[in-house]
Amino acid sequence: MGLLKPGINEVIATTEFNAAPMGIIFKDGVARMVVFSGSHTAKNIEKNGWLVANFVYDPILYVTTAFEDIPNNAFLEETVNGRKMFRLKDTDAWAAFTTTIEKKTTEALMVTLTLEKEIIEEVSLHPVNRGFNSIIDTTVHATRYRVNHDPELKKQIDYHAGIIKKCGGKRDLEALELLLRYIS
Ligand SMILES: Cc1cc2nc3c(=O)[nH]c(=O)nc-3n(C[C@H](O)[C@H](O)[C@H](O)COP(=O)(O)O)c2cc1C
Incomplete structure (x- = not known):
């Protein structure tokens, strides 16, 4: 079985020297993104027509890459089937894809992903932690x-902040602090 699991895989996607959290929808053996x-x-x-999915468990990286750029030395070049791609240097695993734009609207690209290569760099255990999961949600x-300062969203953020404070570890709490600064 490959690295993607059925459902939405919340990865950090790298494209050139850019990283951002993105959801890869994996259903019936097909990987897609909006x-x-x-x-x-x-x-x-x-x-460029490619993207690398990085499997990472650092809450601070999810928050940082959602809001700003990270330095070029956080990336590592990989040649995948003759094509130069970039992945994160500190990632547990990565999967490189070529991308096909199935549809383009004014709002979004609908993209399908074709797996070219996937590697597990490090095997480590990540016990389920509601604090980390809430970082993902609240980010x-x-x-x-x-963008919209919707008060309903603020309620959700406050709800997740409560869980992070109760269940999270040190890095989850640091990530929360950072996130609250980005939206203040
Ligand atoms: C867990 C998570 C999943 C996300 N999934 C998507 C997604 O599937 N598609 C998307 O366009 N934005 C998604 N976003 C929002 C982008 O990460 C955010 O807009 C980011 O600023 C884009 O960065 P970029 O301009 O460097 O690409 C997600 C954010 C988070 C935290």
Whole structure:
């Protein structure tokens, strides 16, 4: 079985020297993404036709890459089937894909992914932690809240902040602090 699991895989996608959390929808053996227009990820997919999914469990990296750029030395070059791609240097595993744009609207690209190569770099155990899971959830809400300041989203963010404070570890708490600064 490959690295993607059925459902939505919340990975950190790298495209050139860009990293951003993205959901890869894996259903019936097909991997797809909906990438909103205007993002660097959408632009790079259109330009280059590839993407690397990085399997990472660092809450701070999810928050950071959702809101800003990370330095070029966080990336590592890989040649995949003769094509130069970039993955994160510190990732437990990565999967490199070529991308096909099935549909383009003013709002988003609908993309299918074709697996070219996947590697597990490090095997480590990540016990289920509600604090980490809530970081992922609240970061999704926060990327939207920053744009529209919807009070309903703020309620969700506050709810998840409560879980992170109760269940999270040190890095989850640091990630929460960082996230609250991005949206303040
Ligand atoms: C867990 C998570 C999943 C996300 N999934 C998607 C997605 O599937 N498609 C998308 O366009 N944005 C998604 N986002 C939002 C992007 O990460 C965010 O808009 C980011 O700023 C885009 O960065 P970029 O301009 O460097 O590509 C997700 C955010 C998080 C935290």
